[in-house]
Amino acid sequence: MSILARPATRIAKTGTRRRIPMPRRLRGRFSLLFGSFLLLIMIVLCVGAPLFTRYDPIEIDALNPLLPMFSPGHLFGTDEFGRDVFARVLYGGRYDLAIAFAATFVTLVVGTLMGLIAGHVGGRTETIIMRIVDLFFAFPFIVLVIAIIASLGSSLINLFIALWVVSWVSYARISHGQTLSAKRYGYVVAATALGFSNLRIMFAHILPSVLPGVIIFAMVDAVGNVLLGASLGFLGVGIPQPTPEWGSMIAEGQNFILSNWYLSIMPGAALVVLGVALSLIGDGLADMLRTNR
Amino acid sequence: MAGFAGLGRRLVQMIPIIIGITIVSFVLIRIVPGDPATLILGNHYTPEAAAAINTNLGLNRGILYQYWVFVKSALSGSFGHSYSIGDSVGHLIWQGLGRTLFLIVMAGIFTAALAIPVGLYAGLHRGRIFDQTTRVLLLVGYALPGFLLGVLLILVFGVKIPILPINGFGDGFLGHIQHLILPSITLAVPFSAVLVRSLRASVIEAMTADYVTTALLKGIPWHRVVSRHILRNAGMSVVVVFGVNLAFLVGGTVVIENVFSVPGIGSLLVSSVSTRDYPVVQGLTLVFAVFVLLVNLLTDMVHVAIDPRLAVA
Numbered sequence: 001m002s003i004l005a006r007p008a009t010r011i012a013k014t015g016t017r018r019r020i021p022m023p024r025r026l027r028g029r030f031s032l033l034f035g036s037f038l039l040l041i042m043i044v045l046c047v048g049a050p051l052f053t054r055y056d057p058i059e060i061d062a063l064n065p066l067l068p069m070f071s072p073g074h075l076f077g078t079d080e081f082g083r084d085v086f087a088r089v090l091y092g093g094r095y096d097l098a099i100a101f102a103a104t105f106v107t108l109v110v111g112t113l114m115g116l117i118a119g120h121v122g123g124r125t126e127t128i129i130m131r132i133v134d135l136f137f138a139f140p141f142i143v144l145v146i147a148i149i150a151s152l153g154s155s156l157i158n159l160f161i162a163l164w165v166v167s168w169v170s171y172a173r174i175s176h177g178q179t180l181s182a183k184r185y186g187y188v189v190a191a192t193a194l195g196f197s198n199l200r201i202m203f204a205h206i207l208p209s210v211l212p213g214v215i216i217f218a219m220v221d222a223v224g225n226v227l228l229g230a231s232l233g234f235l236g237v238g239i240p241q242p243t244p245e246w247g248s249m250i251a252e253g254q255n256f257i258l259s260n261w262y263l264s265i266m267p268g269a270a271l272v273v274l275g276v277a278l279s280l281i282g283d284g285l286a287d288m289l290r291t292n293r
Numbered sequence: 294m295a296g297f298a299g300l301g302r303r304l305v306q307m308i309p310i311i312i313g314i315t316i317v318s319f320v321l322i323r324i325v326p327g328d329p330a331t332l333i334l335g336n337h338y339t340p341e342a343a344a345a346i347n348t349n350l351g352l353n354r355g356i357l358y359q360y361w362v363f364v365k366s367a368l369s370g371s372f373g374h375s376y377s378i379g380d381s382v383g384h385l386i387w388q389g390l391g392r393t394l395f396l397i398v399m400a401g402i403f404t405a406a407l408a409i410p411v412g413l414y415a416g417l418h419r420g421r422i423f424d425q426t427t428r429v430l431l432l433v434g435y436a437l438p439g440f441l442l443g444v445l446l447i448l449v450f451g452v453k454i455p456i457l458p459i460n461g462f463g464d465g466f467l468g469h470i471q472h473l474i475l476p477s478i479t480l481a482v483p484f485s486a487v488l489v490r491s492l493r494a495s496v497i498e499a500m501t502a503d504y505v506t507t508a509l510l511k512g513i514p515w516h517r518v519v520s521r522h523i524l525r526n527a528g529m530s531v532v533v534v535f536g537v538n539l540a541f542l543v544g545g546t547v548v549i550e551n552v553f554s555v556p557g558i559g560s561l562l563v564s565s566v567s568t569r570d571y572p573v574v575q576g577l578t579l580v581f582a583v584f585v586l587l588v589n590l591l592t593d594m595v596h597v598a599i600d601p602r603l604a605v606a
Contacts, residue, residue: 135313140544143562143581144317150566150574151325227438231548234440235563250441257448268441275436 032284038277042270046093055084057091057244069262076266079252085263089270092244095156096274099229103163104222110164111171112207112214118172119179120202130176136169142228149237156239159232163225174217178210185209212289219282223275230271246271300594307586314586318579319363322571323356349373363575372576375565382576386558390580392462392469393546393557396480399473400542403481404535408488412531413524415489416496427489434486439545443479443552450475460554476553480545484538491534495527502526529600536592540585 045052055074061082069077076085118129136144148162182188183206191205232238233247241248246267253263330343330352347353349362366373372382415424451459463472499505500523508518550559558577565573 131309131313135310135317137540138310138314138582138586139317139578140540140547140581140585142544142547143578146547146562146566147318147321147574147578148324150569150571151321153326223436227436230438231440234438235548235551237563237566247438247440250438250444254444257444258452261448264441264444268438268444271438271441272433272436275438276432279432279436 029284029288031280032288035277035280035282035284038273039281042093042274042277043097046090046097049087049090049094053084053087053090055087057083057088058242059083066256066260068260076262077260079249079260079263080256085249085266088244088249089246089267092246092249092267093270093274095239095243095245096226096229096247096271099159099163100222100226100274100278103160103167103225103229104218106160106164107168107221108171108214108218111168112175112210114168115172115175115177116179116202116206116210119176119183120198120206126176129172133169133172133176136166137173139166141166142231145228145232146235146237149232154237154240156243159229159238163228167221167225170217170221171214174213175210178213179206182206182209216282216286216289219278219285223278223282226271226274226278300590303590303593307590310586311583314579314582315364315367316360318575318582319360321578322575325571367576367579372579373572375570375573378570378573382572385561385573386576386580389556389558389561390584392555393550393559395469396473396476396546396550396555396557397542399470399477400480400484400546401539403477404484404488404542407481408485408492409531411485412489412492413496413519413527416493416527417500417519417523419493419497424493427493431486431490434482437483439479439483440548440552442482443476443549446475446479447552462555462557472553473555476549476555479549479552480542483545484542487538487541488531488534492527492531495530496523499523499526525599529596532592532596532599536589536596539588539592543581543585543588 049057061078064074064078064082065080067074067078067082069075071077074084074086076089078084079088114129114133118126144166145159145162148165149158152158152161188201188205191201196205229238230245230247230250233245233249234251236248236251238247239245249267250264250271253260253265253267256263328343330346331338334342334346352359363373370383370387372386374380375382375385378385411427415427418424447459450457457475458472459475461472463469502522504526505518505522508522509515513521546557547559547562549555550557551563554560558580561573562577562581564570565577
């Protein structure tokens, strides 16, 4: 070790001076805990929506349109059809949460398996799978999703189908790369030499080293899926009306942005909180999983 | 020069992908439930027109012939005829493409202007108050949907402080720039969140590198070390991240053009989805993909240009 290997004074000074002290492990835990806490609150509020509001999110109340915030009985006021905005945010969140979990989970499983198979089996299987992945990466995801929905017609299930068809490829690419490097690890080589079956090597030996990267990405991807789903709702090609969904609620509220800003801002804030919660969980997991590796 | 030798090889490698893209765009319109001619015509349906479409697109012939018709129309640049607008699809796309490109270039410039100083400063002063604030803002910026930011900007700059136009494309070069300021900012903020994060990490990594220590011990002033050693090396990884994410920026235009009524290909895509104008959707899918391919190619060339080590490989 020469003196050059140590950072120069200038860097050491800027690097450590007045840094807010927080051990790395604790920071990961904090992000993870706080993110999970936020997410849990959202899940409880949205899934248990009937416990927190007595209003129906779709039923029209022509006598009370566009009530302001904190009106008696209507915490977030009402929209142009007299529907309670608080109820609509809670019920609408069910769809955004469903997109975050169901869309992401399916693509995570399918994509990881595809990458694992491509990387482990190799040869023509690998070429075919990875060329398909390259092909999908050529399209901006949102364009492909919109085109699929345009063809199938807009409904919740078609939105899921479009997301499933399109976004497994990211997982396949990550898992493929990790599998290729895992194949060189001593314990995988040893397992091959011992004559273990392909399935056993793939799932018991390679998969554990593939998973951390995939799971960290899944949190980023979940945020992406939520934003994509909400964008489609905003553009009017997502879940059809009158089903409440945060993206389409923001679009509807846009017409009243001057007088009744909360119609757009409340579902928007809910979206941001969900996104922040998932990002925090992702950051926390990344800190934890990377140090454990 | 080595970059240009690789260019030919890269273009050849793109051919199978482009063929794949045409197949995907072609298949998309075939999975439409129901009779394609009826759906393409929509409200303009007459039995004669339907028969004409069936003959034109070869819908009553084999699937390979239909694919051949599609490829021919794509190669000629016309992409068939839009029945809801009454124009050639190629013409519509060509019209919108320039505007979208304008928007993307402006958004790219805004992103660089925002992300490079913030990422560099945060990385150089790691753990300080600016860095901590940036981390929090990044978290929000990343989770903030572009269209919500767009709506907020419209509220603030279009309505409360009406100094900027909030929709349309404007007239003349300066008019275009003026009209695209808000849409570009809307696109640049989430994109910057991604870039700042990677630039910050690269700067922190570059600061611990031996060549930085060497440069400082040689007595090179700090600002020169930052610009010539740290930023140049950290910049390499940022160019890669920029390129990878440019596809998301292109995708982002689809939403943002609709928020600000910019008449680009993103607006065209959404409006043709709602009018079920399948030839336009099909042509746009193809154009968007080729566009992303070209952008990726360009990024690779820039990367080779600033990192000579890659030209050898």
